[in-house]
Amino acid sequence: MTSGVTEIDAAVVEQAAAYLADPTTRRDPYAFYDLVREAAPVLQTPSGVWLISGYAEAGEILRTDDVLSRRAAGLKHVIVDDPEAKLIFTSRMLYNDRPEHTRLRRLVSYAFTRGGVAAWEERITRVTHARLDELVPRGRMDLSADFAYPVVEQIITELLGVRAGDLPLFTRWSMAMTEPPPGGDRDSYREAANTATREMTAYVRDRIAERRDALGDDILSKLIAAEDDEGRLAEHEVVALTMELIFAGHETTSNFVANGMLCLLQRPDQLRLLQADRSLLASAINEMLRFESPAPMPMPRVALTDFEIGGQRIEAGDTIVVLLAAANRDPDVFSDPEVFDIRRTPNDYISFGFGAHYCLGQQLAKLESGVMLTALLDRLPNLTLAGEAIWSDHQFFRSLSALPVSW
Numbered sequence: 406m407t408s409g410v411t412e413i414d415a416a417v418v419e420q421a422a423a424y425l426a427d428p429t430t431r432r433d434p435y436a437f438y439d440l441v442r443e444a445a446p447v448l449q450t451p452s453g454v455w456l457i458s459g460y461a462e463a464g465e466i467l468r469t470d471d472v473l474s475r476r477a478a479g480l481k482h483v484i485v486d487d488p489e490a491k492l493i494f495t496s497r498m499l500y501n502d503r504p505e506h507t508r509l510r511r512l513v514s515y516a517f518t519r520g521g522v523a524a525w526e527e528r529i530t531r532v533t534h535a536r537l538d539e540l541v542p543r544g545r546m547d548l549s550a551d552f553a554y555p556v557v558e559q560i561i562t563e564l565l566g567v568r569a570g571d572l573p574l575f576t577r578w579s580m581a582m583t584e585p586p587p588g589g590d591r592d593s594y595r596e597a598a599n600t601a602t603r604e605m606t607a608y609v610r611d612r613i614a615e616r617r618d619a620l621g622d623d624i625l626s627k628l629i630a631a632e633d634d635e636g637r638l639a640e641h642e643v644v645a646l647t648m649e650l651i652f653a654g655h656e657t658t659s660n661f662v663a664n665g666m667l668c669l670l671q672r673p674d675q676l677r678l679l680q681a682d683r684s685l686l687a688s689a690i691n692e693m694l695r696f697e698s699p700a701p702m703p704m705p706r707v708a709l710t711d712f713e714i715g716g717q718r719i720e721a722g723d724t725i726v727v728l729l730a731a732a733n734r735d736p737d738v739f740s741d742p743e744v745f746d747i748r749r750t751p752n753d754y755i756s757f758g759f760g761a762h763y764c765l766g767q768q769l770a771k772l773e774s775g776v777m778l779t780a781l782l783d784r785l786p787n788l789t790l791a792g793e794a795i796w797s798d799h800q801f802f803r804s805l806s807a808l809p810v811s812w
Contacts, residue, residue, distance in 0.1 A: 566623025
């Protein structure tokens with residue numbers, strides 16, 4: 406560790422290590438975010454991992470592609486060791502740098518044109534209201550498990566072109582790939598991740614084979630057909646990107662809708678304000694993304710060379726984790742950052758990242774969440790909390806394991 410880090414209170418450093426290893430710390434991380442950001446916006450943990458919590462420093466890291474590598478981070482930290490599983494795992498956009506990342510992103514972007522995303526609004530609206538037709542007579546629900554999750558599940562399966570009802574398989578496979586088992590047994594984790602990747606690969610390959618004979622307007626068909634001057638995507642790339650889009654398109658959006666509604670339900674004045682003035686919806690969504698982002702930290706980076714940031718020297722080979730959720734509450738950028746204010750302006754949150762890795766699906770995520778939140782406000786004007794909201798201890802997502810509501 407550098408001399409600058411050793412001067413920081415040891416308790417802060419210990420809590421930084423706990424954030425990465427202790428699930429209970431992740432359930433309510435904001436006091437830790439404030440502590441570590443005030444102590445050092447660039448902080449090295451005892452394991453050697455650097456945590457970036459300041460807004461300015463986070464922005465600099467996210468824009469610095471020339472000396473920071475996601476590819477190197479993937480190869481350094483990927484848990485799978487089966488050759489085919491490793492090929493699939495590291496062929497996603499998340500695990501690539503320029504120029505390979507640029508090629509993949511360009512081909513995938515054909516499925517996410519502004520006009521194409523807008524054309525999905527009717528389908529998203531239909532799915533959302535069909536689910537509410539089932540739920541409204543009940544008078545109560547778990548907003549996460551009964552509404553957000555199944556609605557986004559159906560939307561993403563329709564848009565991607567995978568079989569309806571199969572998304573729980575992807576959820577199980579995703580957990581096996583990303584969540585270490587209790588006790589942190591890496592051998593068991595590696596075995597489970599290898600198995601899940603092989604099973605998921607076989608599933609997607611079967612869907613690709615079906616789709617090649619009958620291309621449609623779904624995203625999987627567009628990935629199969631995508632072509633530029635450098636050619637088409639290889640089949641293993643289509644598999645990898647389909648996995649990536651399912652993980653990103655389902656987990657984050659369903660979490661965001663539940664997180665956002667909790668923000669409103671816990672603050673009746675803000676809920677009433679939005680109910681009275683729907684023109685505030687876009688601003689409200691932005692504040693939800695700042696205040697309770699469903700993705701509090703992006704894929705780690707590994708330094709390719711030595712460089713300095715925030716008064717600290719990062720050495721080649723060091724791993725860097727950007728705490729987006731901490732940066733989004735930096736008081737140097739956001740006035741009263743702990744206040745949830747749907748009229749906040751300006752609101753330069755960085756939940757979708759910056760630079761080359763800026764979230765490709767952000768338009769779709771905002772469209773889905775806008776439709777779903779509007780439907781809840783319209784059809785359940787008396788919506789209220791009906792019990793304790795329980796946060797999960799997921800390592801990479803900010804999500805609720807329970808959000809009981811009634812009307």
